[in-house]
Amino acid sequence: MSQETLDNLDILDSIEAKENADLLQAVEAETQQEQQSEAADLAAQQGAAFAVGMVESLVKLKWAFVQIDEGIKQDITEKAVPVFRKYGGDLPSWLQPYREEIELGVVVAVAGFGIYSQVKAKEAKEAEEQQEKKNDSEADQPQYSA
Structure with a gap:
């Protein structure tokens, strides 16, 4: 093989290596973003559940006989999650x-x-x-x- 052909092969290898590195970096960034999103979702769910539990406790302080249906608590929690997510649980x-x-x-x-x-x-x-x-x-x- 001629030197020019070897140089061209080296250039192609270099381009392929850069593309692979860029692809790997993109995959890692996407994975990290998914993990952060899952963590934020979990924090929002926990925050919403805590808020619902706190409100229930306050209501029961005044009216111990009040029973809040689990389905209603679930609905409230479900609707509160996007609000907590919107503000990062803060x-x-x-x-x-x-x-x-x-x-x-x-x-x-x-x-x-x-x-x-x-x-x-x-x-x-x-x-x-x-x-x-x-x-x-x-x-x-x-x-x-x-």
């Missing part, structure tokens, strides 16, 4: 500066709601006890008929 950028204030507000609201529920339960129990005493005292009184 607050929207315009709320980011207020993160600490929001977290404090949520904690104080949960505590306040819990205290309020306890006070209402105590008042209801006391009212029931007073009604029972009143009923007992009325039952003890003689009844006169005309």
Whole structure:
């Protein structure tokens, strides 16, 4: 073979090697992007499930008898996932500066709601006890008929 033919073969090998390297790099980038997307989806699903669970807990603090159907919770979670995905499982950028204030507000609201529920339960129990005493005292009184 002539030197020119060998040079041309080297050039072709070089081009093929570059194309293979570019293809491998593209495949690796696509794989990494898919993994990141799957991780983001999982984080969004977990965030949505956590939010639904938190709301359910708050509702049950006030109304312990309330049962939220699993299908409804699933529907809410399913609809919340895109919202969590949209914001990367975090607050929207315009709320980011207020993160600490929001977290404090949520904690104080949960505590306040819990205290309020306890006070209402105590008042209801006391009212029931007073009604029972009143009923007992009325039952003890003689009844006169005309």
